[in-house]
Amino acid sequence: MTDLKMPERPFVRVVLSYILYQVVFLFVLPFAFFRFFRLSRHEPEYAQFLSHRLGAGPVADRDAVWVFAASLGETRACSPVIDELLERGHAVSLTTNTAAGLKEARELYADVDDRIVVRYAPLDFFPFLLAFLARQRPSIGMVVESELWPGYLLLTRWMGVPMVHINGNLLDISVDRDLNMLGGLRLEYLRLYHAITTRTETYKARYVRGRVDPERVFLVGDLKFDQRVKRQHLAAGEAQRALWSPDAPVIMIASSVEDEADLFLEFVKCVLAHETAPKILWAPRSPGRFDAVTGKLADLDEVVRRSEALDAGLDGVLPTDARILAGDSIGEMNFYYQMSDLVIVGATFAPLGGHNIIEALVLKRPVATGPSIYGITFPAEDAAEAGALYIAEDINDLTNEVRLLLSDDQALQAFRERAASFAEAHYGASRRTLESIAALLPEPRRDQT
Secondary structure (H helix, E strand, C coil): CCCCCCCCCCCHHHHHHHHHHHHHHHHHHHHHHHHHHHHCCCCHHHHCCHHHHCCCCCCCCCCCEEEECCCHHHHHHHHHHHHHHHHCCCCEEEEECCHHHHHHHHHHCCCCCCCEEEEECCCCCHHHHHHHHHHHCCCEEEEECCCCCHHHHHHHHHHCCCEEEEEECCCHHHHHHHHCCCCCHHHHHHHHCCEEEECCHHHHHHHHHCCCCHHHEEECCCHHHCCCCCHHHHHHHHHHHHHHCCCCCEEEEEEECHHHHHHHHHHHHHHHCCCCCCEEEEEECCHHHHHHHHHHHHHHCCEEEHHHHECCCCCECCCCCCCEEECCCCCCHHHHHHHCCEEEECCCCCCCCCCCCHHHHHCCCCEEECCCCCCCHHHHHHHHHCCCEEECCCHHHHHHHHHHHHCCHHHHHHHHHHHHHHHHCCCCHHHHHHHHCHHHCCCCCHHHC
16 A cells, blocks of 8 residues: 655745636636536537536535546446445545536436436535535545546645646647746646656656656556446447348447548548448547538448437437438447447547547457547557557548458457457556555445445
8 A cells, every 4th residue: 555645835836826716717717607608509508507616506415435437428438436435335426517527427427326416517616615515525536537626636735635647648739838838837736736646657657757756656557448338238238239230330420529530521432432332330529520421421322320319318210321420429339339330539630649449448449540649549549469459540540441351351350359459458546546546545434344
């Protein structure tokens, strides 16, 4: 067990920057609520539970473990750690910023008793955050992945609540930017964490370069390899695939962004013209892209929207003459992955660093990306070396590679087997995370052990 002492006191300029940040936040506050109402046009849940943002709303038992998972991806990523905490008898307060994150958390823990409370996170404004913390009184706080909110670190420090950063995802581009901005002021907030758990030596080196004490950085792997998968989504994916495309392979375009839309449209046209034509499943990154992508595909005919063909429980019939399925739903990516033979992950053919590739790999689906992977170097580089991922030079290279795979069933099957082996070798990060911070965890509730 590692002995994790209190981090060094915050520098004066950190405290002064926080005060300035709070003054600016006061003027930005009306725009934050305007943004929630604007987002609610596509996701009505954003206009709900606004009291949570002010620090009101439900809280878990005193001395609960507070977990802040900013959005849907972080909520899924931290689910194995939360499962471990609940299994050990700890109470949990899970907070998130987004409607998709809140919905996912509620679905994940719908059958769990009052040991976990799910809610929106308070805004990082002193009165709101203080109201939440004073009512919740967590024993420890966990911030998932790349989020860095000054008040969360300073106010908890002053209240004596240890904070840890789990599944740390610090990028080279972020370190370079922050070191050159105000002398690395933002990176100094990282030094307020009692501990940081991250993925590989490369990631650890980034935190150390950002002036974090190396003895506070622990290598545990990536939590996303352990994340819970909804069995009903997998079962529905298998069933719908068998009905919709029993013979032809299914190629999925996942988490695409606006700048890639025309490139992927040309890709779809090319592969559908192949003699061994696949079926296409296209699930854009955000709800705001659903109509735009479906509109682009409309000229190709033979397109069906998931929302039109299937009900909320994923029951219904996908018309077999539809060659393209437009994935216009939230929180169902595992359903789509389960239907697919190859997953192409977006934000990689635009210079955006890439979106999550682990979810597909965990389900033993091989992955292809474009050249921009600076945000997912782990596990992208390791997966490519293991033959579980293909990194295309551009959209033409991707098209040629996919056409080759469509002509060779054995090559596609071997690709899938390498993806399965890669995922199996990376399980266990949630257990290692809690082992590394065991000295900071409270005693579990005796009546739950």
